[in-house]
Amino acid sequence: MKRALVCGAGGFIGGHLVKRLKREGYFVRGVDIKEHEYAVSQADDFIKGDLRDPLFCDKITKDMKFDELYQLAADMGGAGYIFTGDHDSAVMHNSATINLNMAEVSRLNGITKIFYSSSACIYPERIQKDANNPGLKEEDAYPAGPDSEYGWEKLFSERLFMAYSRNYGIEVHIARFHNIFGPEGTWNGGREKAPAAMCRKVAEAAEGGKMDIWGDGEQTRTFLYVDDCLEGIRRLMESKFAGPVNIGSDELISINNLAKMAMQIAGKNVELNHIPGPLGVRGRCSDNTLIQEKLGWRPSSKLIDGMTVTYKWIAAQVEKAKK
Ligand code: NAD
Numbered sequence: 001m002k003r004a005l006v007c008g009a010g011g012f013i014g015g016h017l018v019k020r021l022k023r024e025g026y027f028v029r030g031v032d033i034k035e036h037e038y039a040v041s042q043a044d045d046f047i048k049g050d051l052r053d054p055l056f057c058d059k060i061t062k063d064m065k066f067d068e069l070y071q072l073a074a075d076m077g078g079a080g081y082i083f084t085g086d087h088d089s090a091v092m093h094n095s096a097t098i099n100l101n102m103a104e105v106s107r108l109n110g111i112t113k114i115f116y117s118s119s120a121c122i123y124p125e126r127i128q129k130d131a132n133n134p135g136l137k138e139e140d141a142y143p144a145g146p147d148s149e150y151g152w153e154k155l156f157s158e159r160l161f162m163a164y165s166r167n168y169g170i171e172v173h174i175a176r177f178h179n180i181f182g183p184e185g186t187w188n189g190g191r192e193k194a195p196a197a198m199c200r201k202v203a204e205a206a207e208g209g210k211m212d213i214w215g216d217g218e219q220t221r222t223f224l225y226v227d228d229c230l231e232g233i234r235r236l237m238e239s240k241f242a243g244p245v246n247i248g249s250d251e252l253i254s255i256n257n258l259a260k261m262a263m264q265i266a267g268k269n270v271e272l273n274h275i276p277g278p279l280g281v282r283g284r285c286s287d288n289t290l291i292q293e294k295l296g297w298r299p300s301s302k303l304i305d306g307m308t309v310t311y312k313w314i315a316a317q318v319e320k321a322k323k
Contacts, residue, residue: 003027003064005111007051007102008072009043010036012185013117013177013226017070018043020230031060032073038184038317052094057101061109068237070115071102071161076150077191079214082121083278088149095150099157103164113171115237116161118244120178120284121151128281131220133252135287138176138244147281158244165242173236178248178286182226182306183313188321194255195223195307199314202262205270214277217256222249222285225306228299235295248286249299261304265311 004021008014009030015038021028022042030043033050049056051073061069075094081087099116106114123136124145146152158174165172181195188200201211224247232247253261256272263270291297 001025001027002067003029004068004070005029005031005061005066006043006070006072007031007098008074009041009046010034010048011072011076012182013180013229014070014072015039015041015184016182016226016230017072017233020234024234029060029064029066036184051098051101054101054104057105058109061105061111066111068113068115069102069106069111070233071099072117073098074117077186078193078197079278079280081191082148082150083280091150092153095153096156099160103160106170107164107168111170113237114161114164114173115233116157116172116174118154118158118174118176119151120176120246120248120286121148122146122155122158122176123151123284125281128284131218131254131283133220133283133285135250135285136246137287138246138290141244162242171242173239173242174244175233175236175247176244177224177229178246178284179221179223180226180229181223182310185226187314187317194221194258195310196314198255198259198262199307199311200318202259202266202268202270203311203315203318205268207268208271210271210273211259212275212277213255213259213272214275215255215279216274217259217272218254219279219281220252220254220283220285222252223258223303223306224249224286224299225301225309228301231300232291232295232297235297239295241294245291245294246286246288247291247297248288249303250286250288251299251303252283252285253303258307261307262311265304265308266315
């Protein structure tokens with residue numbers, strides 16, 4: 001039986017990844033600073049602790065031999081968390097410390113295969129000024145120029161894991177996720193991302209009411225359903241391809257249209273109220289040429305399908321929170 005260590009198992013993608021690895025027959029140890037908020041973890045062994053602490057990181061990798069490490073733990077959130085500037089030092093300090101610790105204990109305690117979750121936020125701001133973004137290719141990352149400290153930290157940590165791979169022979173696989181969404185993810189509290197925020201705002205609004213949209217709402221993104229993301233992660237880990245590679249959708253949509261999609265699913269009309277807010281880049285889309293060529297992967301679901309499942313889950317959370 002293969003053994004996997006999932007760091008960030010109490011989070012959105014980590015929680016889903018644990019389930020997927022269990023279905024594939026792995027023994028899974030999950031680690032996080034908090035329990036999963038929306039589901040009971042299916043990890044065989046769930047350890048709560050702070051991955052910024054090198055002694056804790058040593059402890060969780062020493063008592064057992066792991067075949068694979070999935071490093072997803074990060075200080076993370078949507079535009080309301082990443083782009084205000086208020087959390088920049090925390091994001092850089094916390095995530096870099098976690099990555100430095102986990103790279104080092106992997107070397108010390110014999111973990112020879114690592115997955116690292118990077119982000120589309122590493123791509124330079126200068127090529128994302130047009131809402132009609134033609135798609136970001138992996139090689140566009142350099143010369144570097146991310147628009148957030150979150151992106152700079154991810155770029156640093158990509159390089160960190162690649163350096164450990166070069167110097168210590170650890171097999172490293174890196175994916176750059178582009179806006180992953182689905183049920184059992186953060187949907188309120190300020191760290192939620194656009195799909196969850198749109199679903200929540202529509203679910204909370206009365207028929208004919210109003211919902212706030214940051215900026216003019218014409219900024220564009222692509223959103224990938226979590227199951228497709230997991231398939232990409234697993235194919236990457238089973239391959240000899242190190243990446244970094246995009247795992248994202250190429251179905252571009254504006255935030256206004258994402259809000260309208262949530263309304264259509266809910267069968268509700270809500271007026272869009274545009275207000276100033278943190279926006280990020282103007283347009284961002286994943287170019288999937290490389291991942292298709294290397295792993296034969298492409299998204300299997302349409303945005304509307306994932307949004308329908310996500311809306312139902314968030315609407316139920318909104319109802320639960322009222323009680
Ligand atoms: P998430 O916030 O739900 O999960 C991250 C987890 O890391 C959380 O459960 C958090 O408690 C944990 N964590 C943070 N600090 C910790 C610490 N000091 N010790 C232990 N655990 C700690 O985020 P997610 O959406 O599941 O993202 C997973 C990974 O994918 C992250 O690295 C994120 O940067 C990356 N990513 C996600 C997206 C996306 O759209 N969701 C896009 C690009 C990259």
